[in-house]
Amino acid sequence: MKKLTTWYWIATITFALMMIMDGFGGVTQQEAGKEVLKHLGYPMYMLIIVGIAKLLGSLSILQNKYTTIKEWAYAGFAINFIGAFASRAFVGDGVSLLIPPLVALVMMFIPYILWKKVKQMLKIVKTK
Template sequence: MKKLKTWYWVVTIIFALMMLMDGFGGVTQQQAGKEVLKHLGYPMYLLIIVGIAKLLGALTILQQKFTAIKEWAFAGFAINFIGAFASRAFVGDGVALLIPPLVALVIMFIPYVLWKRMQENVKNS
């Protein structure tokens, strides 16, 4: 259980930091984000909305008290990554631009699965 908990926290913190950085970039409207939104045909204000959602989601997955909200945060990240993949596919981007959202989705599932395993271990104890 201790090894599982350690791995859970390591990957969760890394993922949360990734989302905090990305969310901060959205809220501060970094040029790279603006260029992507323009390329995909989305309005610029979406950058701030998604940025705030990522910041809140990152903080939410780090807390342990409100499990339902934590589930929603993981679901939100999954929807975000699937939406990013679909958006890239719909505008005809190449494979090199289609892969990163899928990689992010796989990375997101690692802390999620470890969290679920920890919950099962607590139930069975």
């Protein structure tokens, strides 16, 4: 149980830090983000909206009190990564630009699955 919990926190903190950095980049409207949005045809204010959502989502997955909010945060990240993949595909980007959103999606599922396993283990421990 302790090993599983440790791996859960390592994966969760790593993923949350990645999303915090990306969210901060969006909120501060970094040039790389602006170029991507322009290329994809999205308005520039999307950087701030998605950046704030990533910051709030990161805080949500780091807490364990409000599980529904945590579920919604993971769902929001999944929608973001699937949307990024679809946007890249629709504008005709090559495979090298289609892979990163899928990698991010897989990386998101690691802490999510570990969280579910930890929750399940805690239920078993409590019933004993």
